[in-house]
């Protein structure tokens with residue numbers, strides 16, 4: 422039997438039922454094409470989820486639905502109930518239906534449940550560390566992690582500050598390129614090409630418990646802006662301000678969560694991500710190409 426045929430047989434295709442056709446859900450669809458099935462259902466009950474599971478008979482469910490506030494997370498500060506329903510109750514409903522039907526669930530969490538440095542020597546937060554969230558959105562995300570992580574056959578993938586070569590207002594590159602005032606903070610971040618690959622492997626391996634899906638190492642906002650300047654727009658400029666000024670100037674209601682995450686748990690399943698410096702340089706090159714195509718199509 423030819424090697425190619427053997428490879429095709431071992432990497433069997435999967436049916437992954439995705440809830441949430443937002444930024445990340447749509448990006449997964451672009452990457453996975455026929456392997457992804459999108460649910461159009463708006464979920465209010467366990468039965469709503471069960472109907473979709475029975476209809477599509479998926480190998481796994483991926484929850485990319487949630488409420489993260491529009492135009493930004495500050496919206497959640499005075500829409501507490503909507504935020505809890507979308508980020509705490511909804512994942513529990515989905516988990517309940519998946520458990521009833523014996524279907525693996527990959528739920529998307531967020532790394533913004535941690536504020537500041539951890540107690541560990543390297544200051545990074547481990548998957549086993551409890552959250553210390555302040556903002557309403559972060560509290561609601563942490564509440565879901567706290568209970569879902571007690572269930573078997575459930576994986577929780579926490580991401581942070583998505584960086585991608587596909588231009589989008591949700592992409593960290595576009596955000597930093599368009600904000601006139603930028604803070605230079607250091608964080609763990611998630612490059613979406615790597616995240617998509619990790620999610621596929623987590624689903625295949627039915628990885629259980631909490632995982633930090635962030636690229637090893639940390640990134641300062643300035644590094645990404647410098648790469649943008651170098652590869653996309655040499656005329657780009659911005660005004661650098663402090664975190665406190667962001668709130669003082671009325672550009673944010675609450676201080677944002679900044680932190681470092683260690684992603685030790687992925688290695689338990691033999692899953693690895695590229696170091697952040699390598700991944701952001703590669704992504705910015707692809708982003709520059711995508712922008713050129715966008716401009717050519719507009720002409």
Ligand SMILES: NC(=O)c1ccc[n+]([C@@H]2O[C@H](COP(=O)([O-])OP(=O)(O)OC[C@H]3O[C@@H](n4cnc5c(N)ncnc54)[C@H](OP(=O)(O)O)[C@@H]3O)[C@@H](O)[C@H]2O)c1
Pocket residue numbers: 440441442443444445446462463464465484485486487488489507511529530531532562580581582583591
């Ligand atoms: N983007 C980020 O920067 C980021 C960072 C860390 C973690 N995350 C997490 O990643 C996940 C996906 O984020 P995203 O950026 O793709 O968010 P998004 O663009 O806001 O998409 C979320 C989607 O979920 C849908 N939704 C909300 N409640 C629903 C319900 N009851 N039933 C069905 N669909 C529902 C929303 O529909 P409507 O808009 O119609 O309500 C929306 O299409 C979320 O859990 C988020 O917390 C995102």
